[in-house]
Amino acid sequence: MIQSAHLAGVFDDLADSYDHGHHEEIARALISWVTPGVDDAVADVACGAGAVALQLARNRPASAAPVLAVDLSPGMVAVGRARAIELECAPAVDWRVGDAVPLPVPDQSLDVVFCASSLHFLGVRAVADWRRALRPGGRVGFSLPLATHFRPSQRFVELLARDVPLPGSAQEASAWAESRGFTGAASRVLVLGTRRVVVTSATCQGQR
16 A cells, blocks of 8 residues: 555654664553563564564563564564564564554454554554454553644654544543443553653453
């Protein structure tokens, strides 16, 4: 798709100057909020340079399947792979270049889906796919910018999904997750310098 190719190109351009520190803080918050098991079947959706996947990989037992990390941008995935080698955890991540929707996994095969800093580009089609891919009782963890503090450049405004409303509060984020078919949603606002991000976790009850 033209949109997918354009989105990939935008993030390819950013790959060498990506703000790893910012995204690692979001990843830490998401992982702490969702608390996945060390050997859960996990996907890092639209992973960028793999902040979530890399943090999980450091504690991944050799007996567990690698964390699936999928992103449209070959440049971002290349950066993630290089960082995994530096961190000596390369075998614990399965890197894929491609569209993260649908995820390249069978139905009800995942325990946890993470999506850090990307849902507002993917749209609600991603949320429906997570419900397909997660086992009943599986968990999702995602982040969205807080609407009051989001100041994207025009280049990014043109890429935003129109069907994912940016939350004005933690409560709004939880209510939206539950309106999309998840239960037990819990959210909190993460303060990162001048930026504000809402992190949300919720439980999948399977397809309706």
